[in-house]
Amino acid sequence: xxxxxxxxxxxxxxxxxxxxxxxxxxxxxxxxxxxxxxxxxxxxxxxxxxxxxxxxxxxxxxxxxxxxxxxxxxxxxxxxxxxxxxxxxxxxxxxxxxxxxxxxxxxxxxxxxxxxxxxxxxxxxxxxxxxxxxxxxxxxxxxxxxxxxxxxxxxxxxxxxxxxxxxxxxxxxxxxxxxxxxxxxxxxxxxxxxxxxxxxxx
Numbered sequence: 001x002x003x004x005x006x007x008x009x010x011x012x013x014x015x016x017x018x019x020x021x022x023x024x025x026x027x028x029x030x031x032x033x034x035x036x037x038x039x040x041x042x043x044x045x046x047x048x049x050x051x052x053x054x055x056x057x058x059x060x061x062x063x064x065x066x067x068x069x070x071x072x073x074x075x076x077x078x079x080x081x082x083x084x085x086x087x088x089x090x091x092x093x094x095x096x097x098x099x100x101x102x103x104x105x106x107x108x109x110x111x112x113x114x115x116x117x118x119x120x121x122x123x124x125x126x127x128x129x130x131x132x133x134x135x136x137x138x139x140x141x142x143x144x145x146x147x148x149x150x151x152x153x154x155x156x157x158x159x160x161x162x163x164x165x166x167x168x169x170x171x172x173x174x175x176x177x178x179x180x181x182x183x184x185x186x187x188x189x190x191x192x193x194x195x196x197x198x199x200x201x202x
Contacts, residue, residue, distance in 0.1 A: 002060035004029070006076070009056045011049060013188050014119065015078035016112055017056055022072050032065040039105050039184065040074040041066040047078055067104035075185045077108055088124025094133050094145070101131070101147040109185045110145070110152055116192055117141070121199065141195045151183040156195055163194045170194075 009019040026032070026040045045062035049055075056076060091114060098110040114125075117135075125133040131145040144153040160170035160178045168190055173179035182191045 004058040004060050004063070006056040006058065006074075007054065009049065009054050009076075011051065012186055013112060013116055013192070015115075016185055016188065017047075017049065017076045018186060019056065019074050019076065020072040021074045023068050023070060026065060026068050026074065029060065029063055030065040032068040034066065034104050035068045037067065037069050037104055038071045038073060039067070039069040041069075041105050041108050041185075042074065042076045043108075044076055044078060047076060066108065069104075075105060075108065077112065077185075090125035090127060090133065090136070091118070093127055094125045094143075097131060097145050101145055102150060104150075105185060106150040106152075106183050109182060109188055112185065112188055113143075113152065113182065113191065116188070117195065120192075120196060140198060146181075149181070149183075151181045153179060153181055154191065154195070155179045157198060163197060166190060166194065168194070 006019045006021065009017050011017050021040065023040065026042070029042070043064040043066050044058045046059070048057040058076070094114065095111065098107055102110055123135055123137060126136045127133055132142070134142045140157060142155040146153055155173045156178055157176065158178055159176065160172060163170055163178060168180045168187060171179045178194070180191070180194070182188070
């Protein structure tokens with residue numbers, strides 16, 4: 001069994017890491033599913049992370065190259081954790097749409113977002129018109145899959161100033177609600193902070 005060691009790794013969410021590996025090195029790890037955008041995306045099977053050494057050990061035989069980017073910026077995702085995601089039919093429908101309509105990092109951050117939301121809050125997404133989904137039974141967040149922009153549009157209760165400062169571009173969705181886009185894994189922790197802002201204050 002061949003092991004790969006990645007160094008200078010930072011954990012951005014449970015089971016999601018950021019590191020640097022040049023595109024030519026990523027290409028040697030396996031046939032990529034896509035090749036677009038700046039960031040490479042790897043799907044690993046039970047990687048071993050050492051927080052003190054900031055290192056990540058991967059099983060090369062079980063590694064899937066989801067995307068090869070144009071820069072060394074690389075996202076590694078724990079595929080075992082990603083596989084235990086949705087429970088309800090609405091969550092499954094959302095994931096099916098994400099796999100159909102989004103690619104590369106946009107697809108992975110959508111999968112990770114739902115996984116992290118369900119870790120903290122049980123429930124199910126409810127399909128609305130077109131690509132819209134609302135959370136049930138507590139509709140504290142609302143998400144739209146945007147294939148043209150390769151992004152998620154997320155709406156939460158509260159005015160933008162309640163969540164600032166933020167690295168995300170926060171806009172007024174309708175009176176009393178905030179909308180922002182999520183496209184990259186490095187913005188996932190901030191998106192989760194905003195989504196769970198009200199729940200964490202109870």
